[in-house]
Amino acid sequence: GAGVSQSPSNKVTEKGKDVELRCDPISGHTALYWYRQRLGQGLEFLIYFQGNSAPDKSGLPSDRFSAERTGESVSTLTIQRTQQEDSAVYLCASSQQRYNEQFFGPGTRLTVL
Amino acid sequence: DQQVKQNSPSLSVQEGRISILNCDYTNSMFDYFLWYKKYPAEGPTFLISISSIKDKNEDGRFTVFLNKSAKHLSLHIVPSQPGDSAVYFCAARAFQGAQKLVFGQGTRLTINP
Numbered sequence: 001g002a003g004v005s006q007s008p009s010n011k012v013t014e015k016g017k018d019v020e021l022r023c024d025p026i027s028g029h030t031a032l033y034w035y036r037q038r039l040g041q042g043l044e045f046l047i048y049f050q051g052n053s054a055p056d057k058s059g060l061p062s063d064r065f066s067a068e069r070t071g072e073s074v075s076t077l078t079i080q081r082t083q084q085e086d087s088a089v090y091l092c093a094s095s096q097q098r099y100n101e102q103f104f105g106p107g108t109r110l111t112v113l
Numbered sequence: 114d115q116q117v118k119q120n121s122p123s124l125s126v127q128e129g130r131i132s133i134l135n136c137d138y139t140n141s142m143f144d145y146f147l148w149y150k151k152y153p154a155e156g157p158t159f160l161i162s163i164s165s166i167k168d169k170n171e172d173g174r175f176t177v178f179l180n181k182s183a184k185h186l187s188l189h190i191v192p193s194q195p196g197d198s199a200v201y202f203c204a205a206r207a208f209q210g211a212q213k214l215v216f217g218q219g220t221r222l223t224i225n226p
Binding site for chain 1: 117119147149154155156157158159162202204212213214215216217218219
């Protein structure tokens with residue numbers, strides 16, 4: 001079956017521009033997570049969705065970061081006025097229920113010049 | 114504050130021998146631990162997990178050991194195979210509260226023929 005997909009796979013942008021990253025979770029998975037991985041670091045939690053609501057946004061680094069999820073499926077992570085420190089691989093994961101194993105997508109590599 | 118630590122950034126093991134990857138944590142609220150494997154340009158793949166009520170879980174060549182008193186877990190791979198060469202992440206989750214996984218920095222395992 002289809003796994004978690006993310007687009008684009010790579011994004012290069014200029015400092016100050018806005019970017020939108022997309023995640024398509026596994027069909028039927030109600031929980032969706034966004035993480036990011038900076039170079040040489042572990043994965044850093046950003047936000048968690050249960051259905052279309054986001055009960056935990058504690059990992060969003062600043063108000064330039066926002067995310068939404070519609071129809072209990074697709075999610076978009078938006079970064080406004082990108083900064084060089086936003087450069088990272090952004091990973092999306094989904095799970096069938098709240099405490100189940102998380103399945104990860106391949107990630108979007110964001111480079112801010 | 115690094116709640117999950119993998120102190121060895123890299124490990125090199127000969128094919129056929131045992132690989133032991135270590136992970137330490139500080140948060141006593143963590144009650145579920147997971148190991149993920151990551152190849153370049155791919156998302157992390159779930160490998161094995163252990164609940165805090167157990168001290169060992171085995172799946173084929175992979176065994177995870179948990180020492181709660183020491184707040185330490187380890188992943189044993191035996192026998193090691195060239196395809197095991199990847200970055201391994203330890204992750205932890207607290208049952209109460211957030212659904213997020215807290216990841217270590219990862220250990221790059223290289224299996225030499």
